[in-house]
Amino acid sequence: MQPNKHIWVVIPAYNEASVIARVIADVRRHECPVVVVDDASTDATATVAERAGAMVVRHPVNLGQGAALQTGLEMALEGGADIIVTFDADGQHRATDIDRLVDALARHGADYALGSRFLGHTINLPPSRRLLLKAAAWFTRLTSGLTLTDTHNGLRAMTRRGASAIRLRQNRMAHASEILSQIAASGLPYVEVPVTIEYSAYSLAKGQKLGDALAILIDLSAGRLHR
Amino acid sequence: MIAQLLLTMLLFGTLLYSWIEYRRAPLIGLLSMLAALTGLYFVWVPAHATWLAAFVGIGRGVDLLIYLWVAISLIILLNLHLKLRAQMEVITVLARKLAMANAESAATPK
Numbered sequence: 010m011q012p013n014k015h016i017w018v019v020i021p022a023y024n025e026a027s028v029i030a031r032v033i034a035d036v037r038r039h040e041c042p043v044v045v046v047d048d049a050s051t052d053a054t055a056t057v058a059e060r061a062g063a064m065v066v067r068h069p070v071n072l073g074q075g076a077a078l079q080t081g082l083e084m085a086l087e088g089g090a091d092i093i094v095t096f097d098a099d100g101q102h103r104a105t106d107i108d109r110l111v112d113a114l115a116r117h118g119a120d121y122a123l124g125s126r127f128l129g130h131t132i133n134l135p136p137s138r139r140l141l142l143k144a145a146a147w148f149t150r151l152t153s154g155l156t157l158t159d160t161h162n163g164l165r166a167m168t169r170r171g172a173s174a175i176r177l178r179q180n181r182m183a184h185a186s187e188i189l190s191q192i193a194a195s196g197l198p199y200v201e202v203p204v205t206i207e208y209s210a211y212s213l214a215k216g217q218k219l220g221d222a223l224a225i226l227i228d229l230s231a232g233r234l235h236r
Numbered sequence: 237m238i239a240q241l242l243l244t245m246l247l248f249g250t251l252l253y254s255w256i257e258y259r260r261a262p263l264i265g266l267l268s269m270l271a272a273l274t275g276l277y278f279v280w281v282p283a284h285a286t287w288l289a290a291f292v293g294i295g296r297g298v299d300l301l302i303y304l305w306v307a308i309s310l311i312i313l314l315n316l317h318l319k320l321r322a323q324m325e326v327i328t329v330l331a332r333k334l335a336m337a338n339a340e341s342a343a344t345p346k
Contacts, residue, residue, distance in 0.1 A: 046335075066339040069331050080332045084339065180328055231321060 016041040016111060017090035019081030020063070021074050022098035026052040028211065033061035035104035036096060044084050045098070046077040054098075075184025079177040086172055093172045097163040101212040106204040110166035113202045120171030121192050121199035123157065124164035129203030135213065141222065149186060152229075153193040157201060161185045164204050171197055182221055183228035240279055243301075247275045250308055261318055268311045275304050 018036050022029055022045050029045065036043050045058040049071040059065045066084055068077065078095060085093045092114065094107050102124075110122040126134070127142075142161060149160040163185075167175070174195035179187040192199055250272040258265025278285035278301055285297030294300050 064339065066335050068335050070327075072328050072331060076328050076332070080335060083332065084336055087336070087340075178325055180324065231318060 015089055015091040016094065016107075017085035017088060017092070018043045018094045018096050018107065019078065019085055020045045020058075020096050020098050021048060021077030021081060022046065022050065022054050022058065023048040023071070023074070023077070024050045024052045024054060025098040026050070026054045026057050028100045029054055029058050029098055030061040032096070032098055032100050032102075033058060033063045036107070037062055038104060039107055042085075042088065042090075044081050044088075046081045046084070048072060048074065048077040073180035073184075074182070075177045075187070076180040078184060078188075079175070082172050082175060082177075086169065090172070091169050092166055093169075094166045095163055097212075099209075099212040099215050101206050101208060102164045103205050103207070106164060106202075107166070109204065110164070110202050113200050114166055114168060117200040118198060119200040120168045120174075120195075120197035122166040122202050123159070123199060124162045124204035125157070125159035125201045126162060126204060126206040127158040128201055130205040131208070132205070133208040133213075134206070135208070138208075138213075145186075145222075149189050152186070153190045155189055155193050155199075157189070159201070160189055162204070162206070164206075171195070179228055179232055181224075181228065183225045183232065186225065186229055187232070243279045244276065247272045247279065250312075251276075253312070257315055260322075261315060264311060264315045264318065268308060268315070271304055271308045271311065275301065275308070278304070 016039070018039070018041055020029075020032065020036070020043065025032075033043055033045065043063040045054075045063040045065050047055040047058065047065055047067045049068045055065050055067050064084075066080055068080065081095070082093060092111055094110060096102055096104075096107070106124060106129075110124060113119065113122040131139075142159065146157055146160045149155055149157060171192075174197060175188060175191050177184050177187055177191075250268060254265050254269035254272060257268070278297065282297050285300050289295060289297045289300040292300075294303065
């Protein structure tokens with residue numbers, strides 16, 4: 010980890026009461042502030058997260074993961090974060106990868122360290138999901154020019170400068186593609202870092218499906234049609 | 237002649253709408269403007285509409301005008317969808333500010 014750097018971890022969450030406490034406990038081992046953005050969950054996510062020691066920002070209405078992520082980034086920037094790590098709430102990321110991402114920022118002089126499960130490891134990744142993720146990487150290469158192996162990985166680290174260049178307008182699933190477009194547009198340096206993603210029945214049930222790809226394409230197209 | 241005047245008024249209305257929308261959604265503005273101008277041309281030169289309709293295999297010029305009107309309606313529908321998205325962005329900003337203000341007043345980082 011980088012000494013003397015103020016690192017914040019942002020976790021967007023929606024109805025994750027059953028897993029969020031364990032995720033927060035893992036992340037808090039790094040002794041950094043954890044912001045959970047509760048996207049108007051109908052379960053006890055906010056209460057559980059608060060009890061687990063996270064700072065909880067609660068959306069008054071459900072807006073989507075992209076909106077929650079942007080709220081978390083703004084909260085961390087306002088709080089004075091030097092480095093912001095984004096982390097999924099469903100327990101498929103490993104908190105030990107946070108060190109790798111943060112170290113990679115300093116080592117490569119990058120503003121974004123993007124986790125890649127295909128440079129690292131996957132556990133229980135279904136073949137259909139692998140195919141979908143590969144297609145998404147190809148699509149991103151075509152639309153943003155970024156050559157990445159993994160484009161829909163919620164585990165990332167960014168410097169303050171990097172986070173300030175991100176302004177997500179895609180509230181829902183298309184935010185993962187939008188963030189990459191904004192990284193490309195910013196011209197700031199980025200690096201891919203091997204990470205481990207462990208799929209569970211829970212995270213697979215909550216993850217994106219094949220049919221969501223069409224919704225993402227429509228959202229991205231509509232987003233480009235207006236200012 | 238009455239029908240021509242009515243259609244002209246409607247298409248001029250569409251043209252005005254396109255002009256206003258152009259600043260916010262240039263592609264939508266241009267498409268609806270193009271469709272409205274084409275419609276105006278065919279309303280006043282129906283022989284060309286009949287010729288073009290026959291050329292593209294539609295049959296009658298009046299059918300071509302109806303198709304054009306459907307196209308204009310779809311473009312306007314798309315524009316309404318984009319307006320709803322824009323509204324959602326405003327709501328998102330408001331909801332975010334509210335959420336952050338509540339969180340800041342409640343706690344400091346632990």
